[in-house]
Amino acid sequence: MIRRTLLLATLLGVAAALLPGLSNALAAAEGVKLGQSDDRIRVEINGELFTEYVFKGAPHVYYYPLIGPGGLRMTRDYPMVPDSKNEDHDHPHHRSLWYSHGAVNGVDFWSETAKAGKILHDKFLEVKSGQDEGVIRSANKWVALDGKIVCTDERTFRIYARPNSERLFDFEITVKAPADSEVVLGDTKEGTMSCRVAETMRVVLPKKLKGEGHIVQSTGVLDGKTWGQRAEWCDYYGPVQGKTAGIAIFDHPSNPVHPTYWHVRDYGLFGANPFGIHDFTNKKEPAGAGNITIAPGKSVTFKYRFYIHEGDEKQAKVAERYAEWTKK
Template sequence: MEPSSQGGGFQFEQRDDRLVITHSGSPVAHFVFRDAQVLRPHFAHVHAPGGIQVTRNHPPVPGIDPVDHPDMHPGIWVGFGDISGTDFWRNKGRIVHERFSEPPTIQNGTLNFTTESSMLTADAQKLAQLTTRITLIEKRGAWHLTWDAAFTPTTDGFYFSDQEEMGLGVRVATAINEKNGGLITSSGGKTTAKATWGQPAAWCDYSGVIAGRHVGIMTVPDAANAHPSWWHNRDYGVFVSNPFGRKAMKQGELSRIDVKRGETYRLRHTIIIHASPDAKAPDLQQLLK
């Protein structure tokens, strides 16, 4: 398919397995909806305004990147270590793209699309229909990516279990992980992976300096989500907004969220992909406005 045309704003090219998104000729991200190794839709090759890549290379490059979790941490994704006994985080279950129920369009500078997927167990039994609504806009020099996931069980006994690896995950570029000088900051003012791990927060940011510019990714769970998020944050570059792991995150008793057949559970996040003109860190509160 020929690239969309929208002047100097967002553009996309739809391929058989992905949307390749650019802005004014510079790379933004790939939205991959079919992949032989990562068995769920995801964003890879995510770039901040100005063209600096802020997610880890996918697949990771030996000698440049740590090569752990090569088929679990592609960039930005929604994944779950245990839904009704099936592990969608480690690619035991599959989230299979079926179609674009709302094809990609660009209107007033905003990229929108909606996908329909089936959530399948390892033996191909369907657990739920997943409707994913994506919106991408430019706002105050940053990309604001909204990922709105709606889960509608097609069988009885559907539940989200209690694990660390549950929710919306991000793997940042190797150059800005905490081991290489990057910094995690939470809405409560805590910093570092150790201090923010397992803690509740309205948002977390993971950022650092690449090529003389301060760049990063902030994840903001929607205040309307049914449950607040705890954070599974690590110094090697992953951070996960997790509303399902109360005991796993050492915040109380074992949790379980049941959703009845035909009902819908929504999980919505905004991911703010930002870049400063120099090495100075931005005012994180300003990014939220």
Template sequence: MKRYLIIGCCFFSMQLDAQTKKVRFNEDTKQQKVDVLIDGKPFTSFLYPDNLEKPILYPLQTASGLTVTRGFPLNKRGNERTDHPHHVGLWFNYESVNGLDFWNNSYNIPTEKKSKYGWIRNVKVTEAKAGNNKGSLSYTSNWERQDQAVLLKEKTTFVFSGTDYTRTIDRTTTLTAQKDTVYFKDVKDGMLGIRVTKELELPSDKEESYTDNNGIVTKISPTNNGANGDYLTSAGKKGNDVWGTRAAWCLLSGVKEKVPVSIAVIDHRKNPGYPTYWHARDYGLFAANPLGQAIFSNGKEHMNLTLKPGQSVTFRYRVIITSGKNQTTEMLGKEALDFNK
């Protein structure tokens, strides 16, 4: 049974047995992290150490304490894939910004090739505001070349909330061009990415190879690790048919330790390229890329975003993690409606 409350101009769907929980933060500036706790239990940590090429949320846990993100490369787990070391937790970046690859940068890139990659550095936490129903965490950072020249200034705010069965992240990121005009080339790898636990991978019986725009090849072996995940979009696409299609939201669901778990990502109508294309792979990469339209549309569409000095662009996403109950298309439709208001 559900009740629907209208408060001001906002619409809320509330389950009677799922009251919102307190959100609080534990900040550790020495270790460059902020732990996020909901109802007194760990949900995730905002990590921005100097040895990472971007800030991330890692790991992501359900209300029942199950981890839905991959451990590698920060914490290897048994029978888990160790490909794509740049896939860590939940992140936001892009493959081609003024020719620099921010997406594929990691410790695994050879020193002689590092100049072709970008970093998101000089992260500063500007606010960590706890609350009884939600908590907000804000930071600033620089999208930089290897010589530390700044291409973009980033301002991001996370709003965290949770119930007995859900954990929700609303992310708002604004990028502002600095001294140079900034070009986001129309490419495959971007922008909001999550690398999921092995159980949420899709079953696969074939080996595949993926090449980044600098020629580095990664091979993916067939699945033999308990994968049982499946994708579903608001447009009705399922499984591997989701990749390269547009939709207002995408759901990845499966079972871990006999418990139904899922991750939903909801796009916002004000985002560039809405509804986004889904860069959703069977091996566990779950990403929304509104800017890489040429490859997804077989050349029928193009999206080369350009920011002149001082110009900004904003991206908004909602991520909902559920355990113990299945997210339905009706529920996600209402969540999308609420998010877009």
């Protein structure tokens, strides 16, 4: 009996000694953890990879992969994985999730051609992990082929610690003109706040086969009819690794040209673009109608929320979540 008592006391003592360490380990795994290396910042939510902010090695900064509920990979692997399987290898500038534009003082920052400009990382203003949220705030330079800095930006990527049934983050960008010259964000469909969804989510598959994905806008417009339309939010959902999941992009009411136009395609491109009015209205509006001019030394700010969810837009209550965000 004495031996049993001693053994039990010993085991309880060992457990008591281990519990603080276990608690600390569990606490460290909770929340949003940011880890910086030479060319990227790894973002983990509750101990699991969510995305990486890649700030070197490409013509523009981007976020890849984008991992949704239950470990589902929500964006295309190409071109980050050059030999990716079962994907169209088109539009190499569609790098998972990114912000760029095709006409900034006439310079193309959208494509990755020999004459295109580059959006280059300058410095980090804040990199902060946290139990409830993590923040990456960076400064970037938009550089033309001749080396001239056309404009600069400060962007904030705010990631929230949420249940595994969803992922939620905010993207805010402030584009600033140089002190001595204005910046014209030009009227073109080629832009702007964009992602390229997973291949299986497409509405139309390669070889024009019908896919199982769908696009839904706040106005009720569906699928292929959504391109060039205005809406407060847009949701792109479909099968991912055998489950239905989606990405919703919310346009903030304070943004210029709210509700935004949508450069969203049935082959997987998904973008909010407030500038391309001439293209989106089938040239009913004159060229340049969508231009936004930033005066010297001034700036313009755009805010978006991304809601990555299980199920379709009704099951995920996308409309309700948008209303909560905007406090309507």
